Amino acid sequence: MAIQRVKSKWAKTKVLLLSEPLRERIPVTRRWQIPQLASMLDEHGMVYVKPDQGTFGLGVVRVERLSDTDYTYQSGTVLQRFSSFAMMASSLQERIGSRSYLIQQGIPLLTYEGLRFDIRVMVQQNPKKEWETTGIIGRLSHPKKIVTNYHSGGVIMSIDQLMHPHLSQPQTDSYKMWLSEIGTSVARQLQTRYPRMKEIGIDVAIDESFRPWILEVNTLPDPFIFRKLNDKSVFRRIHRYCLAYGRRLK
Ligand SMILES: Nc1ncnc2c1ncn2[C@@H]1O[C@H](COP(=O)(O)OP(=O)(O)O)[C@@H](O)[C@H]1O
Ligand SMILES: [Mg+2]
Known part of the structure; x- marks a missing residue:
């Protein structure tokens, strides 16, 4: 059966709001x-x-x-x-x-060299059929724009680099673990309503007090942005999982 895709942000948000722990992560x-x-x-x-x-x-x-x-x-x-x-x-x-x-x-996004950024968290069903966060990457906005999307001129950067002015490396490492857990919680919650979902890409805003907010969840996430990371093993695993659940990459 085909991998489930859901276009409506409103529909997905309503499902996430049913989860008590996730509710506080979702902007009104x-x-x-x-x-x-x-x-x-x-x-x-x-x-x-x-x-x-x-x-x-x-x-x-x-x-x-x-x-x-x-x-x-x-x-x-x-x-x-x-x-x-x-x-x-x-x-x-x-x-x-x-x-x-x-x-x-609106979430006042954290900035890097004066530009706003947000985070993409990739969560996939692994070959053991468990939800696993497989990639976390930052997106720095184009200087003249109000969105961070790669397809709108945003620049893909590692979260380590983007958080460097704000947090120590050990703090960033534990922040990434936190984002990973939020990622799998979001996937499990959406799965209650969308059982054939295999992958999601969550857009996470980090505000000035380092609180993470879920801006939206994509059900057809772009895996290729992860090729931009120096650590090539990240994209390789994402790719392997895609093949395992039958997503054709082109
Ligand atoms: N509530 C918000 N607060 C701050 N920035 C936001 C908010 N909603 C969207 N953005 C910015 O706009 C971008 C695009 O919005 P998003 O909801 O992800 O729509 P799309 O489906 O077009 O990617 C986000 O990645 C983020 O940079
Ligand atoms: Mg988006």
């Missing part, structure tokens, strides 16, 4: 609605608005409330300013049209 997420945008900006100051079924960072917008009368949003490399909530919201609504979008609490 709502379906797009202007009143929700108002209340989430009041609460969080910054939110991400994104397509429910998007990929590659396409259509993702970062919205900020600077004051009662001062709002901005950025999509791609263009930042727009507005002098009221209503003007900002109707401009966004026009962009979104009737498509299915989500609003998510």
Whole structure:
């Protein structure tokens, strides 16, 4: 039977929210609605608005409330300013049209040399049919963009390098173990609803207090980013597991 893929971020988020321990790792997420945008900006100051079924960072917008009368949003490399909530919201609504979008609490990402980064955690079913975290890698955003996706100009880097200014190497090593455990918990939770899933790629944000947040889970993760690591054994194992559960790589 075919490997299970799930496109809707909303559907996957709802399954994760059923897990008590995972709930605190998930930014507040709502379906797009202007009143929700108002209340989430009041609460969080910054939110991400994104397509429910998007990929590659396409259509993702970062919205900020600077004051009662001062709002901005950025999509791609263009930042727009507005002098009221209503003007900002109707401009966004026009962009979104009737498509299915989500609003998510914005996480202030940790930075490296002034650029934001986040983490991709690859979790696969191993040949013993157990969930195993097989790769953890960082993605540094393009300087002019609000997403870190490789396909939007993000640069793949090792988490060791990205965390170097923030944590000692032993601290980074235990942080990676923590991320590995979060990874397998996410996989097991999604498996309750999606039994034929074999692999996931979790986008994890780390905020300024080093708290990890699950931004989204991909069910068709790109294995090839792991070829960029110096440690070639990481990609080799990922590749081997892909072949074992029948994913054809091209
Ligand atoms: N809530 C958020 N807080 C901070 N950054 C975010 C948030 N949501 C998305 N991003 C940034 O945008 C990127 C793309 O968003 P994501 O939800 O992963 O959609 P896609 O399916 O297009 O990859 C993320 O990797 C991250 O860099
Ligand atoms: Mg993503």
